Amino acid sequence: MKNKILNDPVFGFINVLEARLIGIIDHPFFQRLKRIKQLGLTYFVYPGALHTRFHHTLGATHLMGLAINVLRSKGVEITDEEELAAKQAILLHDIGHGPFSHALEHSIVNVSHEDISLAIMQALNGIMNLETAIKLFKGQYPKRFLHDLISSNLDVDRLDYLKRDSFFTGVSEGVIGTERIIKMLNVHDNYLVVESKGLHSVENFLIARELMYWQVYLHKTVTIAEQMLIKVLKRAKYLAMKGEKIFATPALEFFIYNDVSIEDFDKKVKINGTDMTVLQAFTLLDDYDIMSAIKVWAFSDDKILSELATRLLDRRLFKIAFNDTAYDFYSLKQIESLIAKELGLEENEVEYYFINGKIVLPKATSEDSEIKILTGGKVVPLSKATEILNINMFSKSAEKHYIIFPAEVRDKVLRLL
Amino acid sequence: MKNKILNDPVFGFINVLEARLIGIIDHPFFQRLKRIKQLGLTYFVYPGALHTRFHHTLGATHLMGLAINVLRSKGVEITDEEELAAKQAILLHDIGHGPFSHALEHSIVNVSHEDISLAIMQALNGIMNLETAIKLFKGQYPKRFLHDLISSNLDVDRLDYLKRDSFFTGVSEGVIGTERIIKMLNVHDNYLVVESKGLHSVENFLIARELMYWQVYLHKTVTIAEQMLIKVLKRAKYLAMKGEKIFATPALEFFIYNDVSIEDFDKKVKINGTDMTVLQAFTLLDDYDIMSAIKVWAFSDDKILSELATRLLDRRLFKIAFNDTAYDFYSLKQIESLIAKELGLEENEVEYYFINGKIVLPKATSEDSEIKILTGGKVVPLSKATEILNINMFSKSAEKHYIIFPAEVRDKVLRLL
Amino acid sequence: MKNKILNDPVFGFINVLEARLIGIIDHPFFQRLKRIKQLGLTYFVYPGALHTRFHHTLGATHLMGLAINVLRSKGVEITDEEELAAKQAILLHDIGHGPFSHALEHSIVNVSHEDISLAIMQALNGIMNLETAIKLFKGQYPKRFLHDLISSNLDVDRLDYLKRDSFFTGVSEGVIGTERIIKMLNVHDNYLVVESKGLHSVENFLIARELMYWQVYLHKTVTIAEQMLIKVLKRAKYLAMKGEKIFATPALEFFIYNDVSIEDFDKKVKINGTDMTVLQAFTLLDDYDIMSAIKVWAFSDDKILSELATRLLDRRLFKIAFNDTAYDFYSLKQIESLIAKELGLEENEVEYYFINGKIVLPKATSEDSEIKILTGGKVVPLSKATEILNINMFSKSAEKHYIIFPAEVRDKVLRLL
């Protein structure tokens, strides 16, 4: 019997025994996740954060196995087929991510990774049976708690990525009691719940999530780098659309020179002299296409493209300023004019050197799907059960507004605020 | 030059270089801390939690060294003598702890460990110069921030014990970013402050403290065991006061057969045929005196003493029930009667089998000494700076009321509530 | 269903589900292991090394469960009863240890802990069925490989204690790939074997064992402390046998005032006014009896007893010198005379201040029970399979001779060598 054992510094060994899971892992659609970093440009700040979506997905699948064992030991019935489907679903939950996913979706390929994930699952469903997995993924399977394990405020996705991201960044504040939380899982009224002995571990989990957001996912330098990446990609697409020659691998070239929507994903195109669907073309993209192109663009004749690319590669990043509320229109206009003048830019060029946006930390758990605590036979939403957490975490998203601009105009910009 | 290197699984190596610190460590008063567990009976629940006050104190001293280096690197002036004094003070801050400190103070030796710590420091001051250390300890030294490092809501005491207790219990929720917090320390207006980049680490620290309280320090089984220990010790003292022969080491015997107050600590007594002060007698006590006595008491002719001692040793513990508010007088009386009747106890014996009390988790930081966050050149109290923490953590202590009783009457007791 | 979950900083959570195992754990004979440190006086050098035989034993039982799962997954047949018996046997393998076992056996109770373990198992066999466990323990059960898991050069005992001792001492060199080794276990010809992919992990395991011996188990300061403890106990027994009054708990008193052999263990005695067998009396002993007595002995009228006890408590230890070969008789006599003269000792008193002995690191694996490597379907002894390890590790024990003496005579002693 074939059998995959993975060395994982986070969980030790990860065993994958089922042939039908190994079939997914061995598929080129999945192997490409090895070439897509989980945290994009975060390594600009945390040099160890180079782990991939491949690694994360396998970790989450491992946790799914543990969780199912715990639930079964408490008398929850889960068939072998359901176990397989739950593992298939979690294995595939990130399959639609492209390289630097967030940046890509805001520049070159304006299609959500959730849509693409589903499209890929359906494509794979032709060569292997994924019916139940797809139902689970969509939340259409009767055993609701299995969907909760795949996608909810306390799913194995988060249980893996918080722990894994904490490990590879070295941010000890993100450490969570994954093992303890999983031991405290149970099912009540068809929902996934946490026994009350696990309340503090869940509180710690939410705090760790919050801290990881501020210290890692929304770190100001990461935000700047990502925004600059978006601008680089947008400029490349702009030039391409104008008909200029832009270096890229053939797959990336297709997406730079064409606007596609999810509806186009089953259309035929020819890439590398080979006929394929747009979906297949998309699955050729990974971090290597993006970064190898940017490295060449650093030498572009287009001054804006070459400058942005060079700054990104050499880590000479723009600066950022934050505000609790939105910047007012008038100030933004003034700064725009200032930057145009100082850097000698045309009006339509300023957008590459001046970015106004906001970062949002979504509320801890959305109203309709709060983490449920099982206490004395009854289920209480976490926001009612907690005595530690600020109620604001549950009632509203935290957000910060920012402006990003070149270092050389910082003093003058700040004086305008 | 003499030089002590300690192997510490928490911080790696701990170096102690200063002869005047080594002199303290080598003193019998300090060596006895090797025989006093930091967490008393917590090992009933967390079998790894056997670390001692000796180990914790050295860890805190190590952190004091790191903190002073950080502050100096930021331009804060600290003389070598002040560094020495700060380290002496932290080395001695727990010196007055007896074995199972909390239990002991509520049964046999009704003197606070803080008073005893000061008495011991003054006694040692005769053989080595501790003037500045004592001033620092009392908060009477002009550089307030040095006192803050020794005793405040973010002192090196807590920074060590949370991390250490988390390590030895295996409770991952207690993990804190000690190193990061220390790197973010600074001094403002003579107070110890944390730079705003460290805000999230401090929030995590407070959460970790809260979780450690509930999961470890105030764990219900630990609470029961400690209350039972108090009852064992009280019963022994009661019998001794009645004139019965109670086995004990000579030092423990003295405190069982005599009531002493802090004023008596410089009086002369003869223990083991040797003249000494009550203070010196106290420093002969450690975990070994208490547990060796209890092991003999398990065979006492007094049924209550022998039964309580046996239950404690064999871990056949009482049960506990909790209530958010105080139990009402009438219910308590009813339960008392019930237990007396069920177990065939005299009226004055019920107190050994029925305990009513409360556990208190002190508020995160008391009003007058809140952790201070330095942001944009200004100091803001943490409760204002945080967006994550529940304001209740700062405004009130959390408390739970409990009753403790033998397992065999549980059903009947619960029916009365 | 009752169920024990233990928090273990080494392996996370340890589950004990079987009622028949919980019955053992709850027995007073087993609970006392909570009061017996795994590494005796090692905490003199490694202050974190306070973990107990209780903790270690549960860890080894946890590993037994993992190992049995691995073997079953490879088609090795193990019945539920055999699994239970194997776990019972490992749970009880150290049950005969007294406090500071090695020291005790060389001073007060001259009976091997193996003999006592067996006697206790047989005593427990009266109240619960331990037939198979005892057969496994003695190596009399047909499935030889189960015995190998309990007691061999690669048993779960060592797999736990190396990892655990490394964790609590903080000696990173002792870290071993426990999980990987267990995954590589298999059975061949009824013997426990390691698949060849695990060869390097086993080599690392042997090296870690060697390094832990030199850096921890045979550490010179630990050796000195243990030898001094033996002398303290011997002196107390000597005085007792002379009829002098020696403070001790009643159980310890019995063993100080009586010489017993394993044959005496079923005889009746009265301790604490209670009739019991010598075996039961022995199970009353733990670290607390020994240390509480030594603390009183520090005030003894006998100068030798009080001095040795005080030195041990305050960590003012003797010094040690090593030699590759045995010290010659003439030199030893000279040193004896020197020490007697310098310290003003009688001839029969010198033995308390001058100790000559050797430390022995047993060879890696004894000839008849070498670790077996399964390579290409054949079994090869490790000493043939390894290319890294020195053959001497397999062919001979390493030993060092030492003399121990008071610091004040060091210079003069060394001049005589």
Add this chain to the structure above:
Amino acid sequence: MKNKILNDPVFGFINVLEARLIGIIDHPFFQRLKRIKQLGLTYFVYPGALHTRFHHTLGATHLMGLAINVLRSKGVEITDEEELAAKQAILLHDIGHGPFSHALEHSIVNVSHEDISLAIMQALNGIMNLETAIKLFKGQYPKRFLHDLISSNLDVDRLDYLKRDSFFTGVSEGVIGTERIIKMLNVHDNYLVVESKGLHSVENFLIARELMYWQVYLHKTVTIAEQMLIKVLKRAKYLAMKGEKIFATPALEFFIYNDVSIEDFDKKVKINGTDMTVLQAFTLLDDYDIMSAIKVWAFSDDKILSELATRLLDRRLFKIAFNDTAYDFYSLKQIESLIAKELGLEENEVEYYFINGKIVLPKATSEDSEIKILTGGKVVPLSKATEILNINMFSKSAEKHYIIFPAEVRDKVLRLL
């Protein structure tokens, strides 16, 4: 004052304070190391092993700082300028590495990375003063021990990479006592030595090195993947030299279409329309150039190139067989014929599907530069001081011969051996 703080999951925080070091780190030549994985294709087996030469180099520089502090505390004189130079040298010691260094040197760019490192240092010496650093690097500086820290059998390079590679792969056998070894460093007769108390830590270090070689660096799957990468690159170069159009970034294109030697590195070329030296062109290469090209080559019209590239990307790797001695010429010829026939290959095509080579684990420490143990004031080479290690580790390199071939011919190939 500028100041760089790096989050490192291995050592916590890494501080870089000196402006002259920050100048190196910020240089594009150094920033590119962020895009070169330390362990090439090892992530095929250990998915966490994605850390970069950038990260490793900064870790080694951190250890250099610790080592210098230890030596100074023992009275070894090291000036501030020497400290800076030693850190510059270690920071730059890997600067000449290209992407997948070993594979690249055996296919496209036949120049050793050591030569390139030196060339880059000399180039940088023009814009910053690196005179002393270069002398140290070449071993031409009078204080020999500083060179030993940079490049010897116990240099900070190895102390970092063993620990770091162990961390990211999750291979616990590679854990070493870095901190302890550094604490035991000293200088004797101008050489770097280890005090005898550190002997066991050094033995553990050598064993860890050995185990990391077999389990990671020379892992069979990694070996296969690397050999396949070499073949892919060779085929691309072969086709390019024949004049065919091969996709590549402009920098990679230059090296595919041109043979260069170290002498050519200062010649001028035009890349991306920009004049630069060959050296500068080389510094444009990183992992992204290689992998993005291979992804396109998977669609090449050349069957060999496309097949090899596809297999590598989808991880459908060749198989390997090992032999202790070299395979005989006759067998190799037979296998060659077999493979040609089975796969329908021309004679000059077989080399892409059949590889014969050897892996070599260099002896522990070469004769002229053995690790030196300081014991009793004298220096002894490690091979004399050790009692654990096999003398073969010091006297000869271990090697294994292998043949690599497609899975589909395995059975027939093995029958020929």
